[in-house]
Amino acid sequence: xxxxxxxxxxxxxxxxxxxxxxxxxxxxxxxxxxxxxxxxxxxxxxxxxxxxxxxxxxxxxxxxxxxxxxxxxxxxxxxxxxxxxxxxxxxxxxxxxxxxxxxxxxxxxxxxxxxxxxxxxxxxxxxxxxxxxxxxxxxxxxxxxxxxxxxxxxxxxxxxxxxxxxxxxxxxxxxxxxxxxxxxxxxxxxxxxxxxxxxxxxxxxxxxxxxxxxxxxxxxxxxxxxxxxxxxxxxxxxxxxxxxxxxxxxxxxxxxxxxxxxxxxxx
Ligand SMILES: Nc1ncnc2c1ncn2[C@@H]1O[C@H](COP(=O)(O)OP(=O)(O)O)[C@@H](O)[C@H]1O
Ligand SMILES: [Mg+2]
Numbered sequence: 001x002x003x004x005x006x007x008x009x010x011x012x013x014x015x016x017x018x019x020x021x022x023x024x025x026x027x028x029x030x031x032x033x034x035x036x037x038x039x040x041x042x043x044x045x046x047x048x049x050x051x052x053x054x055x056x057x058x059x060x061x062x063x064x065x066x067x068x069x070x071x072x073x074x075x076x077x078x079x080x081x082x083x084x085x086x087x088x089x090x091x092x093x094x095x096x097x098x099x100x101x102x103x104x105x106x107x108x109x110x111x112x113x114x115x116x117x118x119x120x121x122x123x124x125x126x127x128x129x130x131x132x133x134x135x136x137x138x139x140x141x142x143x144x145x146x147x148x149x150x151x152x153x154x155x156x157x158x159x160x161x162x163x164x165x166x167x168x169x170x171x172x173x174x175x176x177x178x179x180x181x182x183x184x185x186x187x188x189x190x191x192x193x194x195x196x197x198x199x200x201x202x203x204x205x206x207x208x209x210x211x212x213x214x215x216x217x218x219x220x221x222x223x224x225x226x227x228x229x230x231x232x233x234x235x236x237x238x239x240x241x242x243x244x245x246x247x248x249x250x251x252x253x254x255x256x257x258x259x260x261x262x263x264x265x266x267x
Pocket of ligand 1: 021044045047
């Protein structure tokens with residue numbers, strides 16, 4: 001099988017005043033693969049996601065998402081167009097659900113950014129346009145499919161904030177998937193999960209990759225998850241890329257081991 005480059009990051013830099021959070025980082029993420037981004041705390045991992053998804057405008061470099069034979073420059077797109085046109089979605093290091101909305105509503109609301117492709121969305125609701133109603137019905141259908149996949153159908157009408165932590169994390173991933181992404185960016189999805197839940201999560205991510213044939217960018221500290229499911233691993237340390245390769249290569253790389261030993265001393 002040929003590997004198609006889904007995301008090409010070239011010479012990405014991000015500075016905050018005097019702090020260089022990302023220093024000239026380049027890497028490629030492929031379609032149908034799980035690409036892990038690992039590294040000690042403060043290495044710049046979340047900042048990469050913030051640049052990819054339009055939260056920060058990079059200080060330098062180019063971020064190209066290859067879709068349908070076209071190359072979209074993410075650093076030039078607004079956040080909602082990054083979701084809608086480029087198909088890049090993310091989750092956050094800390095759970096960011098709408099806690100007061102129901103589980104189902106969280107999944108429907110997420111699709112509105114995509115539904116607005118039909119620009120009548122806002123007024124369509126008021127006017128009761130047929131196309132609006134069809135789009136809304138499709139959104140609810142997709143939401144229900146995902147609830148089924150994450151085994152939360154029975155709790156569809158409860159406030160999302162009532163769910164146990166592990167279920168909230170699954171719901172966040174489902175919410176991102178409801179938008180039909182090409183590249184799913186997950187920021188420490190296993191944080192706070194017990195070993196059993198982490199193993200479930202790992203299987204879930206593999207199933208998403210295989211079934212929907214999308215690329216996954218995975219920031220994760222849990223090495224059992226990373227080493228078990230990543231097709232490819234990128235290691236950052238102090239904003240620089242220090243390794244890039246298959247799990248078997250990266251885990252024995254002395255530079256990588258040294259970077260992590262430093263972290264343990266920090267506690
Ligand atoms: N908005 C910001 N303003 C100033 N410094 C920031 C900002 N965001 C991140 N940083 C700094 O960039 C570095 C990388 O942070 P981050 O990307 O969150 O690391 P990681 O996710 O790998 O733990 C850290 O030194 C952090 O303090
Ligand atoms: Mg982070």
